[in-house]
Amino acid sequence: MSDRTLKLVLCWHMHQPEYRDRHAGEFMLPWTYLHVIKDYVDMVAHLEAVPEARAVVNFAPILLEQIEDYSNQVNNYLLERTPLKDPLLAALVAPEIPLDPEYRLKLLHDCRKANRERQIHRYPIFRKLTEMAEWVEAHQESINYVNSQFVGDILVWYHLAWMGETVKLNDGRVQRLIEKGCAFSPNDRMELLEIIRDLLSTVLYRYKSLARKGRIELSVTPYAHPIMPLMLDINCALDAMPNARMPALEQYPGGEARARWHLDKGMATFKHFFGIEPQGCWPSEGGVSEATLKLLSEYGFKWTASGGNVLQNSLLASAVDETGTIYHPFQWQSADIACFFRDDGLSDLIGFEYSKWHADDAVADLIRHLENIAGHVDEESVVSIIMDGENAWEYFPDNGYHFLQALYRRLAEHPKIELTTFSECLNQDIRIRPLARLVAGSWVYGTFSTWIGDVDKNCGWDMLGDVKKVFDNVASSGRLSELELTKAEMQLAVCEGSDWFWWFGDYNPGEAVSDFERQYRLNLTNLYRLLGEEPPPYLALSFTQGSGAPAMGGAMRRGNEI
Structure with a gap:
C-alpha cells in the first residue's frame, strides 16, 4: 500500500414509504417502528x-x-x-385479545414476518411458538382452541426478536423479558411498549446530536421518495434502456412542479427535525438525470450521488475512458453540483455477501479491498459506499452488531483510511472532474428498470397519470378549499413514491407484492375521494402478483445485475 491516505465515505440511506392510510389515520404495515427499534437505534449506537x-x-x-x-x-x-x-402495537397491549378467529389468525401470521434463521430460530421459545402458529394456520379450525396467552406470548416475542442488538445488550427490561421467556403478563406487554416509546422518542435526537458535534453528516431525499428523473421526463428511462416498453403515459403531467414540491417539502421537513439546512441530497433510488442535477443545483445542494453504473454509462457516452474514475466526484457541465458515485462492488459485498461471513473476516476483506484501491488511485480519490441502512442487517448474526462494531473501529483506527463525509471532501477542495454528459439512471443496474418498463410497473404509472390529470382539473376549478387542496396534494405525494413501483412485478415475493399493490390502490382511491371524484372501477381489482424469491426478500437490489 502507498503512503497516501484513502478517503472513504459510508453513506446509509434510511427510508420507509408512507404506510399510513391517511384517510383513516391508521398504519397499514408496521415496518417503520420495527426498523426504528432494530436498525435506526443500532446504527446510531455504533456511531456513538x-x-x-x-x-x-x-x-x-x-x-x-x-x-x-x-x-x-x-x-x-x-x-x-x-x-x-x-394494529400490531394495539394488539401488543390489548387487555384482552379479541376472540374473532380471523383476527387471531392474522396476528399469528403477522408475527412470523421476520428472518427465520437470524430472528426466529435464534430463540428456541420463539421458534416453538412460530412452529405452533404455522400448524394452526394449516389447520385453521384449531384457532378456536388457541388461548389468549399463546397469542400474547408470540406478540411479545415478535417484538423482542425485532429489538436492536444494542438495546438487548444494554436494557435490563429487555433482558428480563427474554429471560422470562413465556407467560408474559399484561404488565410485561405494557413494559415492552414503554421500551418502544423510549426508542421512538430519542432516536432522531441522537442522530441530531452527532451531527451537531460534526461526527456525522445528515442529508435529505425529496419528501415522499419520488423518482425525480422520471417525473421531469419519463422518457429519460430510455437513456440506459433504449428498447424498454414504456407506459401509455407520454409524460407525467406537471412533473417539474411536482419535483419542486417534493424538494421544498422535503427540505422544510428536514429542517423541522434537525434544525439545519442539508448540504447534500441523496435523490430517491440514486436516480439522476441532467435535468435532475440542474434542479438540485438550483436548490443550492452542494453534492448528490448515484450508482457506479450511471457513471460508467455517462463516461461511455462522453467518450471518456479513465481508470479509477469512479473514485472521484464529477460535475456535469451545466449544473453547479458535485456528484459522487457508489462503488457498487463494495456496497454489494456488505449488502449481500458479508452476512454469510464471520464479522472479523468480512471487515478484514473489505479493508483489503480498500488498501488495494489505495495503491492504484491518486491522493484525491474518494471511495463511496452507499447502501440501504436498514434491510441488510436482519441477515447478519445479531443484527450486524459484530460486523458494524468491527467496521467502525477498524476503519477509524486504520492509518491509511480516512473516514469522512461528502461535504467534508468538498470543504477540503478535492478536485471535481468535468462530465460532458450524464446518462439518466439509478443505483440499481444504472437503469430505471426496477420502476418502469415492466407491464405491471407501466400499469402503475398509467394509474398515477390518470389521477394526476384529475387532480390538475379539480385544483384549477377552484372547487376545493385551501385545506382540502393541501390534503389532496399530500395524498398525491404519497402516490408518487418510488416504493410502490419497486414491488410491482412477478419476480418479487407474492406477499410483499400483494401488500404494496393493495396499499397503492388504496392511496389512489383516497386521492380520488379527496378530490370529490369517484374512483375508477379498476382500482377495485388487483393488477399485479408476485411469485419470485429474490435475494434478501427483494427489499434490496444489487448495483450490478448477476
Whole structure:
C-alpha cells in the first residue's frame, strides 16, 4: 500500500414509504417502528461508540414524520390511553385479545414476518411458538382452541426478536423479558411498549446530536421518495434502456412542479427535525438525470450521488475512458453540483455477501479491498459506499452488531483510511472532474428498470397519470378549499413514491407484492375521494402478483445485475 491516505465515505440511506392510510389515520404495515427499534437505534449506537468514526446518514422526510407520529401516539396511549393507530402495537397491549378467529389468525401470521434463521430460530421459545402458529394456520379450525396467552406470548416475542442488538445488550427490561421467556403478563406487554416509546422518542435526537458535534453528516431525499428523473421526463428511462416498453403515459403531467414540491417539502421537513439546512441530497433510488442535477443545483445542494453504473454509462457516452474514475466526484457541465458515485462492488459485498461471513473476516476483506484501491488511485480519490441502512442487517448474526462494531473501529483506527463525509471532501477542495454528459439512471443496474418498463410497473404509472390529470382539473376549478387542496396534494405525494413501483412485478415475493399493490390502490382511491371524484372501477381489482424469491426478500437490489 502507498503512503497516501484513502478517503472513504459510508453513506446509509434510511427510508420507509408512507404506510399510513391517511384517510383513516391508521398504519397499514408496521415496518417503520420495527426498523426504528432494530436498525435506526443500532446504527446510531455504533456511531456513538466510536468517536473517531464518520458517516453520512440520509433520511427520507416522510420517514421522519412517521417516526414522530409513532412517538406521539405511543406517548398518548401510555399517558391517556388514546387508541393506538397501528394494529400490531394495539394488539401488543390489548387487555384482552379479541376472540374473532380471523383476527387471531392474522396476528399469528403477522408475527412470523421476520428472518427465520437470524430472528426466529435464534430463540428456541420463539421458534416453538412460530412452529405452533404455522400448524394452526394449516389447520385453521384449531384457532378456536388457541388461548389468549399463546397469542400474547408470540406478540411479545415478535417484538423482542425485532429489538436492536444494542438495546438487548444494554436494557435490563429487555433482558428480563427474554429471560422470562413465556407467560408474559399484561404488565410485561405494557413494559415492552414503554421500551418502544423510549426508542421512538430519542432516536432522531441522537442522530441530531452527532451531527451537531460534526461526527456525522445528515442529508435529505425529496419528501415522499419520488423518482425525480422520471417525473421531469419519463422518457429519460430510455437513456440506459433504449428498447424498454414504456407506459401509455407520454409524460407525467406537471412533473417539474411536482419535483419542486417534493424538494421544498422535503427540505422544510428536514429542517423541522434537525434544525439545519442539508448540504447534500441523496435523490430517491440514486436516480439522476441532467435535468435532475440542474434542479438540485438550483436548490443550492452542494453534492448528490448515484450508482457506479450511471457513471460508467455517462463516461461511455462522453467518450471518456479513465481508470479509477469512479473514485472521484464529477460535475456535469451545466449544473453547479458535485456528484459522487457508489462503488457498487463494495456496497454489494456488505449488502449481500458479508452476512454469510464471520464479522472479523468480512471487515478484514473489505479493508483489503480498500488498501488495494489505495495503491492504484491518486491522493484525491474518494471511495463511496452507499447502501440501504436498514434491510441488510436482519441477515447478519445479531443484527450486524459484530460486523458494524468491527467496521467502525477498524476503519477509524486504520492509518491509511480516512473516514469522512461528502461535504467534508468538498470543504477540503478535492478536485471535481468535468462530465460532458450524464446518462439518466439509478443505483440499481444504472437503469430505471426496477420502476418502469415492466407491464405491471407501466400499469402503475398509467394509474398515477390518470389521477394526476384529475387532480390538475379539480385544483384549477377552484372547487376545493385551501385545506382540502393541501390534503389532496399530500395524498398525491404519497402516490408518487418510488416504493410502490419497486414491488410491482412477478419476480418479487407474492406477499410483499400483494401488500404494496393493495396499499397503492388504496392511496389512489383516497386521492380520488379527496378530490370529490369517484374512483375508477379498476382500482377495485388487483393488477399485479408476485411469485419470485429474490435475494434478501427483494427489499434490496444489487448495483450490478448477476
